[in-house]
Every structure is written in structure tokens, then in C-alpha cells.
Amino acid sequence: MNKRVPLPWKTVIGTTIGNALEWYDFLIFGYVSVLIAKQFFPSDAPLTSMLLTTATFGVGFVFRPIAGLWIGMYADRRGRSAALSFVILLMFIATAMLAFAPTYAQAGLWAPAIVVTSRVLQGISAGGEFGCATALLVELAPRDKTGLYGSWQMVAQSMGAFMATLAAAAITSGFSPEALASWGWRLPFLAGLILGPAGYWIRRNIDESDAFEAAAKHEFMPFRCLLSDYPTALFISLALGAAVSVAVYVLVGYLPIFAVQMLHLPLNTPFVILAVTMPVRLLLIPLFGHLSDKVGARRVMGAALIIFIALVHPAFMWLTRVPGVASLLVLAFVFAVLIAALMGPFAATLANLFPTGVRATGMSLTSNLTASLLGGFTPFILTWLAAKTGDPMMPAHYMFFFLSVGALSLLCYKRSS
Numbered sequence: 001m002n003k004r005v006p007l008p009w010k011t012v013i014g015t016t017i018g019n020a021l022e023w024y025d026f027l028i029f030g031y032v033s034v035l036i037a038k039q040f041f042p043s044d045a046p047l048t049s050m051l052l053t054t055a056t057f058g059v060g061f062v063f064r065p066i067a068g069l070w071i072g073m074y075a076d077r078r079g080r081s082a083a084l085s086f087v088i089l090l091m092f093i094a095t096a097m098l099a100f101a102p103t104y105a106q107a108g109l110w111a112p113a114i115v116v117t118s119r120v121l122q123g124i125s126a127g128g129e130f131g132c133a134t135a136l137l138v139e140l141a142p143r144d145k146t147g148l149y150g151s152w153q154m155v156a157q158s159m160g161a162f163m164a165t166l167a168a169a170a171i172t173s174g175f176s177p178e179a180l181a182s183w184g185w186r187l188p189f190l191a192g193l194i195l196g197p198a199g200y201w202i203r204r205n206i207d208e209s210d211a212f213e214a215a216a217k218h219e220f221m222p223f224r225c226l227l228s229d230y231p232t233a234l235f236i237s238l239a240l241g242a243a244v245s246v247a248v249y250v251l252v253g254y255l256p257i258f259a260v261q262m263l264h265l266p267l268n269t270p271f272v273i274l275a276v277t278m279p280v281r282l283l284l285i286p287l288f289g290h291l292s293d294k295v296g297a298r299r300v301m302g303a304a305l306i307i308f309i310a311l312v313h314p315a316f317m318w319l320t321r322v323p324g325v326a327s328l329l330v331l332a333f334v335f336a337v338l339i340a341a342l343m344g345p346f347a348a349t350l351a352n353l354f355p356t357g358v359r360a361t362g363m364s365l366t367s368n369l370t371a372s373l374l375g376g377f378t379p380f381i382l383t384w385l386a387a388k389t390g391d392p393m394m395p396a397h398y399m400f401f402f403l404s405v406g407a408l409s410l411l412c413y414k415r416s417s
Helices: 009-031 033-040 046-062 064-078 080-099 110-140 143-174 177-182 184-191 196-204 210-215 222-229 231-261 269-295 297-321 325-351 356-375 378-389 394-412
Strands: none
Touching: 009 033, 009 080, 009 110, 009 143, 009 184, 009 196, 009 231, 033 110, 033 177, 033 184, 046 064, 046 110, 046 356, 064 080, 064 110, 064 356, 080 110, 080 184, 080 196, 110 143, 110 210, 110 325, 110 356, 143 184, 143 231, 143 269, 143 325, 177 184, 222 231, 222 356, 231 269, 231 297, 231 325, 231 356, 231 378, 231 394, 269 297, 269 325, 297 325, 297 394, 325 356, 378 394
8 A cells, every 4th residue: 555645644643743732731841840849949039949849840841852763773674653642642641740730838758749740751652652653654655755744743733832832921920829839730741641542542643654674674773874874864854853842942932931031031931922923824834844855954054054153143132121021022933933834844854864674763863862852951050141141131042053964964964765
């Protein structure tokens, strides 16, 4: 049976739903970190409490490279569907643990221990999600539409981020500070449990691609083959993953903290602004993915990175000199367009760097390394750097470096046959 035909929506949804839920769970934790800090990591020093919480946000990322490598190798040898079913089930368990976790006042040290364990399990689940899901989606897609179909992975990430932002905006605007601190912060996590069982059932019934079934007949070690035969592909994947991770986590994960602590804006302001601008990114991602199928992923991502590099310092300089809702809205809108241009071709670009037999392993390893080292700890690193230096331009410096490395890596880009 030839599966290189337009995909049924059940397959697209089943492949991408886990990515949406992963991002929803990770970002909602970051969004309510100010509240979680008081409930699970009480301290006489507010900065210490906040640093402990942002470190907990990042701790799940520590486990992602090892988990991603193991799950990616399993997916390359035994099947994408089985690996994806496992990771969405693990994600459901981790979210339930956090949703029902007792506070420090109720359980003492057990409370932060449960939260940290939940984040570790979420990190393991996230480690296997992107590489396995993207490998399956791109392998099932027609060759001349891999950019379009691959972009749905990034649409799913943006949808998860958008749902998290709406939830954060709703609870910070709709509840009193007392109710929010007491129980309101749990509602977004409870909502995240709804789609888990449906996603598991769909994934259990997704067929493997013809390309995988052909590659699975050959015995080899994906990790060893990856290191020996594809070092350039690994470098490009790492560089592009770093650029996208830093851009997204600075502007989505750290921006709410920056707006409140450095710009002294109300708590709900950045969430409302992100809720307004995220649909722009959501709508544009598949358009840029489709454009990459027409003109080439290298051109689309290269142009986006160059414009990003040129604008990032002037944008943050203007924001710090004219802090307010209007300037924050303009910055979020412009960067939403640029992030969409990066994310549209991103998944298929990485997938096309590696052949089928090492695709899930290669994507899982590189995406999780960049997410672990740069994505998850970005809020912690920037919170600490901003506190120590007092430099409000720190996010711009941080982004500029990694965007530049990503742009340079495209000079070496070559699609795998």
C-alpha cells in the first residue's frame, strides 16, 4: 500500500496532539511560576524562591537528551507509533501529579519533591515527542509537501502555547489573588488532562510509513551510525534547534517574567498580549511551511534569521526605553511573524537532514540537547543575569548570539537523499 498520499486528518492530529500538550504543560508551569514559587518553594528571599521555581522548570530538560536518544533509537528500530503512545501516556501521568500535588504547607518537603518528579517525567516524555512524531509525519507526507506537513508539528507547539497563554490570561484576570494562589493555578493543569486518553487511542492506531518498514529490515545501531556518518547534519540540527529554542523561550517563556520584573507591568498584561499575537504565529506557520516547499527551506529560514538578527537589539532597546502595553504589543507582533517564518520549515528541515534509519534518533538527540541546554533553562539564566547585571538588554544579547550561529549553519545545509 502506498502511503505517500495526502494524509487523513486523524493521522495528522494523532501525530501532533502530543506536541501541543507537551508545550501546553511546560509553558503553563512557567506562566504560573510566580504562584508556584510561593506554594511549593517558600523562602524569606523572593529571588531565591523564584530561582528555585525556574530551576524546577528547567530540571525536566536535563533528562530530555538521554530520554530522547533512547526513545528515538527505539522508534528507529521498533516503530514510531509505539514510541509515541508511550510518551503521551507518560505525559498524562506527569500532568496529573502536578495538578493534584499538595502544597508545602500541606506536605512539607514532599510537595516540592512531587513537583520536581512531575517535571522529570514530563522531560522524559517531551524527550521522545518531537523527533518521533516529526519523523512519522514527514515520512508519511508527499515528498513535495514535507514542509507543509512538517509545519503542523510547529502549529501544534504554537497551539499548545496559545492554549497555555489563554489559560494564564483567564485565571490571572478572572480570579482574585487569594483564589488564584490557593487553587486557581491548578485549573490549567486539570484542563490539560482532557486530551490525553484520546491522543493515546489515536496513536495506537496509526500505521507506520513504507519508508520506515523498508529501513527496519536492516540491522544497524542508529546512534553509532549517526555519529560516524552524519556529523554535519548533527551540527546544523543543533545550531538551528538552538536558534529556534532561544527565540521561542525568550519571547514566550521569559517575556512574562521580563514584563513584570523589569518593566513593572501588571501580571496579566503579557499574557493578554501574547494571547492576541499568538494566533498570528499560528496562522502563518503553515504558510511559511508551504512557502519552503516552493522556494526552499534554506531561503525561508535564512531570511527570517537575518531579519531577526537585525531587529532584536533595536526592538528591546525601544521596549526598555518606552515600556508599556503598546510597545510590548508591537514587539510581540513583529517577533510572532519572524518566529512563524523560522518554525514553518523547521521540522521538515531537520527531518530532511537525516535518512529514515537514523531520523528519529538524530532529531530527538539534537532537539533535546538544544531544548535542555538553552530552552528549559533560559528563564532561569536570564532571571539570574538580569538580577546580577541589571541590564534590561540581556535577552537581546542572548538571542543575537544563537540566532547568528543558526544563520551561519545554513551555509552547510544539504538535504539527505
